[in-house]
Amino acid sequence: MRLNQLASMMIRIRLLVAVSAWIFLATTPAMAASENSEVTLVETDDSLCLAHGGQLVSLQLSAVSIEQDASAEVEVWVDRWFMQVQTADHTRHVLSAQVPVAELGCSQSIAGPQHWTLSVIKRLPAAGAPSKETP
Numbered sequence: 001m002r003l004n005q006l007a008s009m010m011i012r013i014r015l016l017v018a019v020s021a022w023i024f025l026a027t028t029p030a031m032a033a034s035e036n037s038e039v040t041l042v043e044t045d046d047s048l049c050l051a052h053g054g055q056l057v058s059l060q061l062s063a064v065s066i067e068q069d070a071s072a073e074v075e076v077w078v079d080r081w082f083m084q085v086q087t088a089d090h091t092r093h094v095l096s097a098q099v100p101v102a103e104l105g106c107s108q109s110i111a112g113p114q115h116w117t118l119s120v121i122k123r124l125p126a127a128g129a130p131s132k133e134t135p
Helices: 002-027 063-068
Strands: 039-044 056-061 073-082 085-096 101-106 114-124 132-134
Touching: 039 114, 056 073, 056 085, 073 101, 085 101, 101 114
Parallel strands: none
Antiparallel strands: 039 056, 056 101, 073 085, 073 114, 114 132
């Protein structure tokens, strides 16, 4: 009887791991966006992140966006997900030609995986000009 219980428990654990992996892959955002996108999420090697088996996740302003208007700023709102649960972190970042990258954090923390999703991307208007928002 004990052997059957152990086998049943092992099957449940394997199923849980498989479902968790599928959910992670299904909900992880694409790290590379098209050339026309103003902002992308990129992963780079970083010694602190690599120590935990992850990579440094950053926001990066695209070359196309910088070429359009080097003096313009882009406001980006980002949502953080930790262990597949959306957190209360809803952060604002302003990117420009002078500051084209904003570091968000490691894809793998000591406690588990995390990732970010882009919520709102908005080109900040010059004085008196209307804004252009991308949901």
